[in-house]
Each structure stands twice: as C-alpha cells, then as structure tokens.
Amino acid sequence: MNAVLFDLGDVLFCDPWETLLLTEHAGLADRLGLDRDQVAETGRKLWHRFSLRETDEQDYWKALSRRLRLPVSPFLIRELEETLLVANPAAETMLSAAATHRVGIVSNNTTFWYAKQSGRLRLDKWIDPELVFLSCREGVSKGTPGQGLFERAAQHLDPATTLVVEDRPRNLARAHAAGFRTLAYSFSATSGALPPEVLENIRG
Structure with missing residues (x-):
C-alpha cells in the first residue's frame, strides 16, 4: 500500500x-x-x-x-x-498509523469548514498537499455521476495501492468502483473507539 x-x-x-x-x-x-x-x-x-x-x-x-x-x-x-464541532479523539492515532504512506484527504466539504477541520486536526503535519481532494475545489462530489471526486483522485495516484477510509456505504461503493481499496469506519458509530483491525488496515 x-x-x-x-x-x-x-x-x-x-x-x-x-x-x-x-x-x-x-x-x-x-x-x-x-x-x-x-x-x-x-x-x-x-x-x-x-x-x-x-x-x-x-x-x-x-x-x-x-x-x-x-x-x-x-x-x-x-x-x-x-x-x-469536535475532532475524533482517535484522529491523531489514525493519522499516525498512516504516516509510513502518503496521506491525503478526500472529502465533500466547504471552503470554510475544511479550513476549521484542518486547523484543529493539524493536518499540515500529516498530509501531502498534492493529495487533498475536496468537492469545493474540484466542483464535483463523491456522488457526482460520471467523474466524481474519487475518479478525480484516481487520476493522481494508483487506486489499487491506495486505501480510502470512509463512513458512508454509498461512498465506499463508489470508491471501490473507482478501483480503490476501502475501509469502513464511522466516528459516531464507534463513539471514537478505534477497533484494532482499523489500525491494522491503515498501517497496511
């Protein structure tokens, strides 16, 4: 990976x-x-x-x-x-687990909420700025017919060796259809708990 x-x-x-x-x-x-x-x-x-x-x-x-x-x-x-507006208390652990790989963001988001999330998570410490795919910048969402956000991301890296961590089933299906490896994880569903298998998958 x-x-x-x-x-x-x-x-x-x-x-x-x-x-x-x-x-x-x-x-x-x-x-x-x-x-x-x-x-x-x-x-x-x-x-x-x-x-x-x-x-x-x-x-x-x-x-x-x-x-x-x-x-x-x-x-x-x-x-x-x-x-x-709270960060997942496990976010830093997840980002740290991914740090041996290139790390990026793929998110349906607004300009202003991304800025707040990025600041609170200190994303500049973790992510490759070339791997930030936002709907507000690309003009397409994950659900846009045809070439959506996952398809745009697939033009910049190899989906077969890239893991997408996502909470919504329809987005997981769309990422999988674009060739990405996928991992289902929801902050709200787990109350911030981090199952060991999630970290194992992120570490690759």
Whole structure:
C-alpha cells in the first residue's frame, strides 16, 4: 500500500452542518425552536450549494437565515461551533498509523469548514498537499455521476495501492468502483473507539 485517503466528516471529525444544525437539544434547530425536518432540508440544500465551489462562511449563514426567515446570531454560531464541532479523539492515532504512506484527504466539504477541520486536526503535519481532494475545489462530489471526486483522485495516484477510509456505504461503493481499496469506519458509530483491525488496515 502506498497511500491512505481519509474522509473528514464522521471519520476524523464530526459532520459539520448536521452537528451544528441538528444535534438534539444543543443544535441550532432545537436552540431556536425550529422544525427539525425543515432545518434538515434547508441544510441539505445549502450543503449542495456551498460544497461544490469556493465560498465564504458569512454567505452561508446569511443564506441559512434567509431560508429559515430568522436571523442567526453570530454569537450563537460561535457558541455552537465551540461546543459542538469536535475532532475524533482517535484522529491523531489514525493519522499516525498512516504516516509510513502518503496521506491525503478526500472529502465533500466547504471552503470554510475544511479550513476549521484542518486547523484543529493539524493536518499540515500529516498530509501531502498534492493529495487533498475536496468537492469545493474540484466542483464535483463523491456522488457526482460520471467523474466524481474519487475518479478525480484516481487520476493522481494508483487506486489499487491506495486505501480510502470512509463512513458512508454509498461512498465506499463508489470508491471501490473507482478501483480503490476501502475501509469502513464511522466516528459516531464507534463513539471514537478505534477497533484494532482499523489500525491494522491503515498501517497496511
């Protein structure tokens, strides 16, 4: 094995928009007394809009406020981020286990949440900047028909010798179809626990 590509959301870090908007009792929907289904639908629409191009965080929150017809306070946003946006406590162990290979990221993500995740995880210590494949930079997602994010990544490294660590079954299937080796792992499903076989697979 020559390389490991990690997903971010629900692998090395929590899923940003779902966590901020929908966490029970503590997320934006419940804090503002909003209908959770409406907020979830709004969040999905904005995710598709903001994760496929370079965007600004202020524009995201303004768009969310307009769609919800309710101003979202910058103070509330800051509080939610400080409380809810958390890294997987096992992230450093996983990145360290992959350090004998080239390490990269393959993630459906926004410009601003990637910057926050990268900073908190200190990704610059671990990753090869040539192996960072983000939907907001590439203009395609993992689920884009035809040439999606995994197919773009496959143009820059050998899929047969590259492991993709991913939480969503449909994305694992898409990565496998593009020729990558795959490993299923979910931060939320394991509560941050790290099964020994996961580390063994990452080490190769």
